[in-house]
Amino acid sequence: xxxxxxxxxxxxxxxxxxxxxxxxxxxxxxxxxxxxxxxxxxxxxxxxxxxxxxxxxxxxxxxxxxxxxxxxxxxxxxxxxxxxxxxxxxxxxxxxxxxxxxxxxxxxxxxxxxxxxxxxxxxxxxxxxxxxxxxxxxxxxxxxxxxxxxxxxxxxxxxxxxxxxxxxxxxxxxxxxxxxxxxxxxxxxxxxxxxxxxxxxxxxxxxxxxxxxxxxxxxxxxxxxxxxxxxxxxxxxxxxxxxxxxxxxxxxxxxxxxxxxxxxxxxxxxxxxxxxxxxxxxxxxxxxxxxxxxxxxxxxxxxxxxxxxxxxxxxxxxxxxxxxxxxxxxxxxxxxxxxxxxxxxxxxxxxxxxxxxxxxxxxxxxxxxxxxxxxxxxxxxxxxxxxxxxxxxxxxxxxxxxxxxxxxxxxxxxxxxxxxxxxxxxxxxxxxxxxxxxxxxxxxxxxxxxxxxxxxxxxxxxxxxxxxxxxxxxxxxxxxxxxxxxxxxxxxxxxxxxxxxxxxxxxxxxxxxxxxxxxxxxxxxxxxxxxxxxxxxxxxxxxxxxxxxxxxxxxxxxxxxxxxxxxxxxxxxxxxxxxxxxxxxxxxxxxxxxxxxxxxxxxxxxxxxxxxxxxxxxxxxxxxxxxxxxxxxxxxxxxxxxxxxxxxxxxxxxx
Numbered sequence: 188x189x190x191x192x193x194x195x196x197x198x199x200x201x202x203x204x205x206x207x208x209x210x211x212x213x214x215x216x217x218x219x220x221x222x223x224x225x226x227x228x229x230x231x232x233x234x235x236x237x238x239x240x241x242x243x244x245x246x247x248x249x250x251x252x253x254x255x256x257x258x259x260x261x262x263x264x265x266x267x268x269x270x271x272x273x274x275x276x277x278x279x280x281x282x283x284x285x286x287x288x289x290x291x292x293x294x295x296x297x298x299x300x301x302x303x304x305x306x307x308x309x310x311x312x313x314x315x316x317x318x319x320x321x322x323x324x325x326x327x328x329x330x331x332x333x334x335x336x337x338x339x340x341x342x343x344x345x346x347x348x349x350x351x352x353x354x355x356x357x358x359x360x361x362x363x364x365x366x367x368x369x370x371x372x373x374x375x376x377x378x379x380x381x382x383x384x385x386x387x388x389x390x391x392x393x394x395x396x397x398x399x400x401x402x403x404x405x406x407x408x409x410x411x412x413x414x415x416x417x418x419x420x421x422x423x424x425x426x427x428x429x430x431x432x433x434x435x436x437x438x439x440x441x442x443x444x445x446x447x448x449x450x451x452x453x454x455x456x457x458x459x460x461x462x463x464x465x466x467x468x469x470x471x472x473x474x475x476x477x478x479x480x481x482x483x484x485x486x487x488x489x490x491x492x493x494x495x496x497x498x499x500x501x502x503x504x505x506x507x508x509x510x511x512x513x514x515x516x517x518x519x520x521x522x523x524x525x526x527x528x529x530x531x532x533x534x535x536x537x538x539x540x541x542x543x544x545x546x547x548x549x550x551x552x553x554x555x556x557x558x559x560x561x562x563x564x565x566x567x568x569x570x571x572x573x574x575x576x577x578x579x580x581x582x583x584x585x586x587x588x589x590x591x592x593x594x595x596x597x598x599x600x601x602x603x604x605x606x607x608x609x610x611x612x613x614x615x616x617x618x619x620x621x622x623x624x625x626x627x628x629x630x631x632x633x634x635x636x637x638x639x640x641x642x643x644x645x646x647x648x649x650x651x652x653x654x655x656x657x658x659x660x661x662x663x664x665x666x667x668x669x670x671x672x673x674x675x676x677x678x679x680x681x682x683x684x685x686x687x688x689x690x691x692x693x694x695x696x697x698x699x700x701x702x703x704x705x706x707x708x709x710x711x712x713x714x715x716x717x718x719x720x721x722x723x724x725x726x727x728x729x730x731x732x733x734x735x736x737x738x739x740x741x742x743x744x745x746x747x748x749x750x751x752x753x754x755x756x757x758x759x760x761x762x763x764x765x766x767x768x769x770x771x772x773x774x775x776x777x778x779x780x781x782x783x784x785x786x787x788x789x790x791x792x793x794x795x796x797x798x799x800x801x802x803x804x805x806x807x808x809x810x811x812x813x814x815x816x817x818x819x820x821x822x823x824x825x826x827x828x829x830x831x832x833x834x835x836x837x838x839x840x841x842x
Contacts, residue, residue: 215229215236216229216236216239216240216243216283216295216324217283217284217285217286217289217292218281218282218283218295218315218322218324219272219276219281219282219283219284220315220322221276221315221317221322221788223320224317224320224321224322225320225321226320226321226322227315227321227322227323227324228321228322228323228324228528228531229323229324230323230324230325230525230526230528231523231525231526232325232326232327232443232522232523232524232525233521233522233523233562234326234518234521234522238518238521239326240286240288240289241288241514241518242307242308242309242313242326242515242518242519243283243288243289243295243296243298243307243309243313244288244289244298244307245298245307245511245514245515246298246299246300246301246305246307246508246511247300247305247306247307247308247480247483247484247489247507247508247511247512247515248300248305248484248489248490248505248506248507248508248511249300249303249305249306249307249484249487249488249489249506250300250301250303250305250488250489250490250506251303251304251305251306251488252303252304252341252382252386253302253303253304254299254300254302254303254304255302255361255362256358256362256379256382257269257270257304258270258291258361259357259358259361259362260341260344260345260348260358261344261347261348261354261357261358262274262340262344263340263343263344263346263347266357269340269341269344270291270292270293270294270297274340275294278332278333278336278337278340279330279331279332279333279336279406279407279786279805280294280295280296280297280310280330280332280337281294281295281296281313281315281324282294283295294310295309295310295313296308296309296310296311296312296313296330297310300506300508305487305488306487306488307515308442308480308483308515308519309326310330310332311329311330311332311334311409311439312326312327312328312329312330312439312441312442313325313326313327313328313330314328314329314330314331314756315331315788316756316788316789316790316797317788317789317790318531318532318789318790318792319531321531322788323528323531323790325525325756326442326522327441327442327443327519327522327524328441328442328525328753328756328757329407329438329439329440329441329757330407330439331406331407331785331786331788331797332406332407333404333405333406333407333786333805333806334404334408334409335394335395335403335404335405335409338386338389338390338394339390339394341386342383342386342387342390345379345382345383345386346383348379349376349379349380349383355376355379358379359372359375359376362375363375388427389418389488392414392417392418392421392430392433393410393413393414393417393418393433394433395433395434395436396432396434399812399813400813401432401434401813402809402812402813402814402815403806404436405764405785405786405806405808406785406786406804406805406806407438407439407759407764407785408436408437408438408439408763408764409436409437409439410433410434410435410436410437410582411437411483411486412435412437412452412486412582412585412586413431413432413433413434413435413585414433414486414487415482415483415485415486415619416430416431416589416615416616416618416619417430417431417433417615418485418486419485419615419618419619419622420591420592420594420615420618423491423492423493423595423596423618423622424493424591424592424593424594424595424596424618425594425595426591426592426594426595429591429592429594430591431585431589431591431615434581434585434813434814435581435582435584435585435763435814436763436764436814437453437582437762437763437764438757438759438760438761438762438763438764440452440453441524441753441756441757442519442522443519443522443523443524443525443561443752443753444522444524444558444561444566444568444749444750444752445519446459446473446476446516446517446519446520447459447520447566447567447568448568448570448749449567449568449569449570450570450572450747451479452479452747453582453583453746453747453762454582454583454586454644454744454745454746454747455570455572455745455746455747456586456616456642456643456644457475457478457479457642458475458641458643459473459475459476460473460474460475460478460639460640460641461473461474461475462474462639465638465639468636469509469627469638470509470510470513471513471516473513473516474627474638474639474640475639475640476516477509477512477513477516477627477640478620478623478624478627478638478640480512480515480516481507481509481512481623481626481627482619482622482623484506484507484508484512485505485507485619485622485623485626489505489506489507490505490506491503491504491505491506491507491622491625491626492504492505492630493595493596493599493625494625494630494631495598495599496598496599496600499633499634499635500599500600500603500625500633500634501625501628501631501632501633501634502625502626502627502628502629502630502631502632502633502634503622503625503626503628503630504629504630504631505626505630507626509627509629523561523562524558524561524752524753524756524842525753525755525756527755527840527841532790532792533792535837535840535841536837539833539834539837539838540834540837540838540840540841542831542834542838543834543835543836543837543838543839544838546827546831546834546835546838547835547838547839550822550823550825551822551835553571553748554571554573554576554748555571555748555749555750555751556568556569556571556748556750557750557751557752557842558750558751558752558842561752561753568749568750570747570748570749571747571748571749572745572746572747572748573745573748574743574744574745575743576743576746576748576819576820577743577776577818577819577820577821578746578761578762578763578816578817578818578819578820579761579762579763579765579814579815579816579817579818579819580743580744581763581813581814582762582763582814583644583744583745583746584744586616586644587616587644587744589614589615589616590612590613590614590615591612591613591614591615591618592611592612593609593610593611593612593613593618596609596613596618596621597609597610597611599621600634601617601621602621602624602637603624603625603628603634603635603636603637603638604635604637609621616642616644617642619642620640620641620642623638623640624638624640627640746762750842751839751842752842753842754769754839754842755769755795755839755840755842758795758796758797759785759796759797759808760772760796761817761820763814763815763816764785764808765808765810765815765816765817766779766817767780767783767785767794767796767797767799767808768791768794768795768796768797768799769794769795769796769832769835769836769839770793770794770795770796770832770836771794771796771817772820773822773827773831773832773835773836774827774832775821775826776817776818776819776820776821779810779817780799780810781809781810781811781817782807782808782809782810782811783799783800783804783807783808784798784799784800784801784802784803784804784805784806784807784808785797785799785804785805785806785807785808786804786805786806787799787803787804787805789803793836794836795836795839795840
């Protein structure tokens with residue numbers, strides 16, 4: 188009997204080993220599917236499993252909280268771990284089992300960064316969709332995680348741990364051991380209280396006010412630009428109240444092809460600048476990408492300190508891991524958009540595709556140029572920037588118009604090289620550009636090298652004060668108008684080809700030849716006259732802000748059009764996530780659904796998006812609230828009927 192028992196045990200062990208091996212073969216990313224889902228499938232996107240694992244785990248310099256604390260923290264209501272599968276999946280992040288690079292089984296996009304836990308790009312740019320009892324993992328696609336819920340829940344859990352002595356004891360036993368002394372426990376409690384205050388401060392600055400004028404973000408959205416701006420202007424500038432409401436949440440953009448774009452961000456504000464001279468100095472020629480990625484880290488718990496300039500400007504010490512950011516960007520450069528999985532989702536009707544393509548070429552191709560070959564290593568993507576799309580303008584408007592006190596930045600050299608220093612006030616965008624450049628240069632190093640990184644706000648404004656006057660259209664590094672006259676401006680050097688005459692108090696301003704101020708502008712009324720007179724550099728007063736639109740009358744704030752390859756995997760749609768599926772997107776604005784549920788991972792293969800009917804999600808998206816509008820993006824006088832919408836959808840499945 189003993190021998191038979193041993194044999195039985197060995198057979199059971201072998202079967203379990205075989206089962207685990209099979210599960211591993213199906214799920215090499217260690218992602219835990221939702222309850223009731225048997226299989227997890229990865230799509231061919233030109234990444235090996237090891238490259239995906241690097242993307243999930245590579246630290247960037249994000250420091251959310253001490254790592255041991257995150258492992259020990261419980262949810263507010265029970266003894267269950269905060270990082271546990273049930274809590275993480277409820278919030279919308281992707282739970283994982285442990286592996287060699289992730290020994291404690293952190294969710295996708297959470298990683299150990301020294302003694303801290305932090306975020307990586309993967310937390311916001313990895314998606315999981317469900318169809319017919321299978322889960323499909325898509326790298327580079329926008330997450331459905333609820334970032335706001337995560338941060339509020341984290342604060343609630345820390346608060347409960349501070350307030351409940353029994354809960355704190357369990358926490359302390361895990362962090363410093365059961366034999367820790369009373370002074371050691373008191374010290375840990377004080378540290379936890381300080382962390383609670385800091386995390387509450389971040390939430391107060393950068394999350395919604397949870398009311399009708401500043402509604403909850405919900406799954407899949409965050410005001411990332413607002414948070415990045417606020418962390419610079421409030422924390423780095425050491426002015427706690429020097430921030431704006433983060434009230435313009437946007438969907439997380441999809442990452443494939445991003446390194447191949449000429450301009451990135453929803454409003455096309457960042458150039459993917461390439462400078463071969465930067466390679467030996469900074470380790471990459473893709474300095475625009477390095478700048479935008481460094482800025483992203485500053486918004487998600489990265490840290491830096493302003494080092495006061497002396498005779499020479501100095502780099503700023505920071506937690507940002509520049510070489511890791513370079514490695515992540517080079518990996519994303521290889522990423523392909525996902526193909527529609529015909530075996531699981533059903534075949535694409537090629538006859539209907541032809542009809543849809545004809546409609547696309549007639550009504551969509553101006554803004555959304557097709558990607559000719561997703562696998563071309565040298566592919567280039569040119570952004571289409573236009574105000575006429577008419578979608579919700581809050582994100583683009585906030586980017587261009589927000590101005591703050593400079594605090595710790597006052598007296599610092601704005602540019603390197605350069606002689607102009609910050610005065611009392613500046614645009615939040617300008618403070619960010621300055622900070623990113625100094626972080627890239629590095630802590631304490633003399634800033635003797637120019638970092639070719641900038642932000643430019645695309646917009647279209649009336650410069651004669653009222654609608655019907657002349658328009659100035661382009662990507663502005665500054666535009667200041669007072670009393671309906673141009674006072675000063677710095678314009679992107681890659682703006683429109685023509686020049687516009689603007690008389691200012693009987694004398695026009697001439698754009699200088701410096702890299703920061705030369706520009707070309709497009710006149711919508713056909714005028715093309717050389718700007719003359721005083722240089723813009725001389726016009727910059729003490730209170731000048733480079734992205735201030737004083738007294739300008741906006742025609743419209745501009746967003747970027749991009750190729751739609753892989754668009755099927757990126758719902759909800761529009762930059763603010765206000766349209767649940769492609770079928771709704773192709774309707775006239777007035778006919779689109781006004782409220783829908785978000786949070787379901789169940790994929791609708793007909794309308795192409797997530798199920799959004801009652802009781803399929805976790806959050807009701809109301810398009811009538813500020814920042815949530817689903818207006819715009821119409822098709823001229825054309826109204827697509829149901830058959831035409833189906834044909835267009837079928838074509839977009841094929842991209």
